[in-house]
Amino acid sequence: MEKTNTPLMSQYYKIKSQYPDQILFFRMGDFYEMFGEDAKIASRILGIALTSRSHGKSERVPLAGVPYHAAERYISLLLKAGKKVVVCEQVEDPKTAKGLVKREVVELITPGTITIDSLFDSDEKNFLASLVGDGQNFGLATLDLSTGEFKVEEGFLDRIKEKLNTIRPKEIIIPQRFSEEKKIGFENFKNHAALTFLDDFKFDYDLAYQTITDHFKTTSLDGFGISDLKLGISAAGSIISYLEQTKKTYLSHINKITKTSYDECMFLDFSTLRNLEIFSPFSPTDEKDFTSKKNSLFHILNKTKTPMGSRLLKEWLRSPLYHVEKIKKRQDSVSELLGKRDKTVDLAKILDRIQDTERLAGKLGYGKANPKDLVALAMSLRNVPEIKEVLKGFNSSLLNCIKENLPDTSFIVDLVEKSMVDDPPSVLTEGGIIKKGYKGELDRLKESIKTSRNWIASLQKEERQRTKIPSLKVGFNRVFGYYIEVTKTHLSKVPEDYIRKQTLVNAERFITEELKKKEEIILGAEEKIFELEHYLFLEIRSLVSKKIEDIQKTSEYLATLDVLLSFKEAASSYRYVRPEIDSSDEVIIEEGRHPVLEHLVEKGYVPNDTTMNSEEKIHIITGPNMAGKSTYLRQVGLIVLLAQAGSFVPAKKAKIGLVDRIFTRVGALDNIATGKSTFLVEMNETANILNNATSKSFILLDEIGRGTSTFDGLSIAWAATEYIHSHPRLCSRTLVATHFHELTELARLLPRVKNYQIKVKEWGDEIIFLRKIVPGGCDDSFGIYVAKLAGVPREVLERAKEILLKLEGEELSYKNVPRPEGFTKEKSYQLSIFSARDNQIAQELKKIDINKLTPLEALNKLEELKKKAEE
Structure with missing residues (x-):
């Protein structure tokens, strides 16, 4: 049997057929209704009741609804759940509509096109991005709809992907033909961006060019300086086209498009922003307050x-x-x-x-x-x-x-102050927006209401006196309007000119001809006031909108x-100082401090010096675990970044030669989402550095090679450092923190390498981390001592010392792999400040009872211990 829809449902299905993959908010009076699968999905996500309504002669369709005044909250929940929402409004007054109320889609809301205040993070931009490429080069356009910032650029895929990782758009528009392109790796963006695939023709260059010039009302794009970016224009055109489809209105605040240029900016990839903890901590933990975004450079500044x-x-x-x-x-x-x-x-x-x-x-x-x-x-x-x-x-x-x-x-200020009340409602339909004196007609309407209400206010007193009914009262409700209420005990006193309007359990409600006239004056005037205030507000808003560019420029300067x-x-x-900035290869920092950690350490932060120049470009930094090597690397990187951002820096004195890019290989995390091990992540970052750094780059390498075996790791670290030093494209300023103490040999072999170490002080069986960087290499990483601090059982520590003694004595090598050229035998693989041999001698000394030794026996014992120490 053929299914017969009601006229309303026929209207709904016609609109819904155009948006099969979105949730349709269908306006019906004071509610947005959802039907069918949309209703089921919305009910589950929003936690609202799922009911049903008549679908035809014998069928019912699932139904769920939300109040129109609370729609933004529900839409935001759907967007957070990864849905897109279509808003369909009644576009004619139901009171005057002949038959079915006309409805139209007024907006399609997606993660990249939101216009809901509650969904914006006040200090974050909300980017919509578009990407298109020809296999070699790619064009990228980005737009923040909330501000109108519109930018375009071109580059190789890796650079464009880094940009996307850095700005974290909420939605990325991509040609349909790329949906199966696994090598492009769009799936990596799914965690933070909605991917929207559009028909390929939307990215056609000629169509895009025409779309952009139509939007800006220009004949060419030469005035924007982007005419040479063919792929960029294709991407930008697809954004304008997408906005025309989703917003259904001309967006006047998008009034310019600019070319992103890297010639005058340092480039920081996502890895560097993360590793330097610019916006949030790198390794969140539950301890203390180190998970908080407060512990980032951004928060401190x-x-x-x-x-x-x-x-x-x-x-x-x-x-x-x-x-x-x-x-x-x-x-x-x-x-x-x-x-x-x-x-x-x-x-x-x-x-x-x-x-x-x-x-x-x-x-x-x-x-x-x-x-x-x-x-x-x-x-x-x-x-x-x-x-x-x-x-x-x-x-x-x-x-x-x-x-x-x-x-x-001043035009905007004067207009709004002259026309609008100081504290208006946010909803237009509530009235009470326009200030007295702005519009004579509006003032007259309000005065007529005031006069009529005053008359009504005095009516109750007059009628009580006239009728001798003390309980008589005059009231109002939205259904029956104004009325005179009399309890049933006094009905015999009701005058003949009272007209019965409503019967209650214990009273009757009446109206008089005069009260009816006053009601008509008030209700008629109120409706006219709402219509006139709405019209006047739109007129004021239109006048203010003509000054959007001035508002945007003002915002930029402020x-x-x-x-x-x-x-x-x-x-x-x-206590920051102004750094000296030039184009040299120098990085000279006197008493530099970590801008974040200096506020977190309980004891005073220990400042450190840094001296790098054309003769001393690579520092090999050795020292104990936990002594502060990683902190020092980040500290220098952050000072360079701050200096080039235009800020003063945490130091006593600083001079920074321009850096085109900061690279970091810091920390070690498995990338479980993409199936990458710690070592593969480490090698990917290392490859990126070696392939993309220049002579003006600044490189921070922290424990490179530690994710694999000792000899593999040492070999990679050694070769990478040599490559940075000697490759004609590189010779970058580089800090290398390492537990491979063999790398200190490079200072003897390569002219621009210098060794530094984190100073420690021995105190009995303990060591004290002084956190001070001093010239020279360190042979010890103090691993066994750090294990002791961590609470490793004593028997494990003692056994580790025994094994260490054997390793040192036999100078074991893995599968007889030859040591790097230039490696000297004196360098050991010692992992503790106190060697096992030293420990044995110390134990023998403790057992000696000096009071029972003759002078000769004491001398003989001393000679015996001396020989052991020299072995």
């Missing part, structure tokens, strides 16, 4: 007052500068801010009053700004003239640029000022 300032700080840390003059401009500003404390206090207080104007501009662009948003925007922009006034006392070029170029946004003030505050609070 983040003294910003505005959300856009916080986001810009992340961008500066993610992409430090590679341009001496630009770095110096930032430094000059920080120096000047440090010298004018009173004014910086004033600036910080003003910035603290400013909300997220950058994202408010975005809400204007995609038509989601509500009355509260406009008032928040005006209240924020009201502070701009005061900032310009305070900046008059500054002369550094960057601060002067901010002062001179902050746009005049964010820059905010970050510079944050750098100033960090320098002042933490």
Whole structure:
């Protein structure tokens, strides 16, 4: 038997057929309803009731619904569960509709196109990315819909994938033809990004070019400087096309597209950002507070007052500068801010009053700004003239640029303050938005309501007097309107002009002709007020939207000022100094400190010096486990990064020659998700360094080769260090922390290698870690002592010492593998500060009873111990 749908369900299925893979929010009055499989999925994810409704003559369809005013919360839960949501609205008033209410899809919400405030992290960007390639090169476009930031670039696949790993987009658009391309490795992004495959024609260059120029209303892309990026344009065009499909509106805040250039920025890959703990700790544990994002460089530096300032700080840390003059401009500003404390206090207080104007501009662009948003925007922009006034006392070029170029946004401030109440509702339909005096017609309507309500307010007193009914009351409800209520005990006193309206258990409700007229005046005026206020608000929002570019420029300048003030505050609070920046190969740091750990250690942090130049480019750093080698490597890397970001640095004095990229091979973690062992991860990172580093790079190698056997690891570490030193493309500044003490031989064989060690002090049977870097190599890693600190049973320690003695005495080698050329026999594989032989001598000394020895016996015993010590 053929199934017959109701008109409503026919309308639903027609719309749903266009969005088979998304959850359809179908507006029905005060609810968004979901049907069929959508209802089942939503019920499970959202924890809402699953019911059913009539589907036709004899069938029922699953149904679930959410209130329209709470829709954003439910949509956010669906997005977090990996779903995409289609919003279908009633586009005509049900009161005036003839037959079935007309409905249209107004928005498709995906992870990369969200416009819901509650889903945004205030200090994170929300990127939508698009990727397309020809096998060799790839084009990448990225867009943050919440701010309008739109960028494009091209490069080899590995570089593009590193960029994606670094910026962590929420959604990536990819041509359908790539869906089966395993070698591209898109599956690696599934953990943090939704993958959306579009038809290949969406990436056609000619179509993309036309789509972008249509959006920007230009005839070419020459003015944006991206005309040479054919693949990049293809990717960017697919984003605009995707937004047209999902947002169903012109996005005026996307008003420019810029080319990403790496010529003037240091490149930091995801591995380096993670290993240096820029935004979060590398190895979270449950101990103390080391899991917290507070223990990251970003948190230590983040003294910003505005959300856009916080986001810009992340961008500066993610992409430090590679341009001496630009770095110096930032430094000059920080120096000047440090010298004018009173004014910086004033600036910080003003910035603290400013909300997220950058994202408010975005809400204007995609038509989601509500009355509260406009008032928040005006209240924020009201502070701009005061900032310009305070900046008059500054002369550094960057601060002067901010002062001179902050746009005049007084039009927005004046318009909103003149037209809108100070604390409006966020929902348009509630009314109470427009200020008295802005629109005469609106004022007259409100006055008529006020007059009528005053009359109604006095009616109760007058009617009680006229009817002699003391319990008579005048009331209102949304169903029956205004009424006069009389209890049944007084019904005999009801006047003839009362018209019965409603019967209750213990009372009757009436209305009079005059009350009915007043009700019509009030209800008619209220409806007109809501319509007029809605119209006026949209008109005001439209006028403000014409100033989006000014709002965006203002946000950009305020964010820059905010970050510079944050750098100033960090320098002042933490005793940072201005580093000297040039293009040399030097890294000279006097009493450098780790910017994060100095705040976490209970005892005073021990500062260390670093001296690197064209004659001394590679440092081999040896020393005990737990002595601080890894911390030192990260410390130097972070100081270099901070210096090129324009910040002051934690040191007594510093000079940094420009670095184009920081590479790190630090720590050891299995990558279980991709089936990679610790050693394979280590070798992948090492290969990346050796293949991509340049003479201007800075390399941090921590315990390279420890993930395999001793001799394999030593050989790899030795060869890699030689390669970095001698390859004509490299000779990079490099710090190598190692437990392979044989590597110290390289300082004798290679001219630009120097040995350093972490100093320790012996104290009886104990050692003290002094955390100090000093010249020279160390033969001992103190492994057995560290095992003792960890609580390894004493019998295991004693047995380890015996085995160590045999290893040292026999100088065992693995399968007779020859030692690296230049290796000297004196270097041992000793793993403890106290050798087993020394331990035996010490035990014999303890057994001697000096009081029972004659002088001659004592001399003989001393000679015997001396011979043992010399063996």
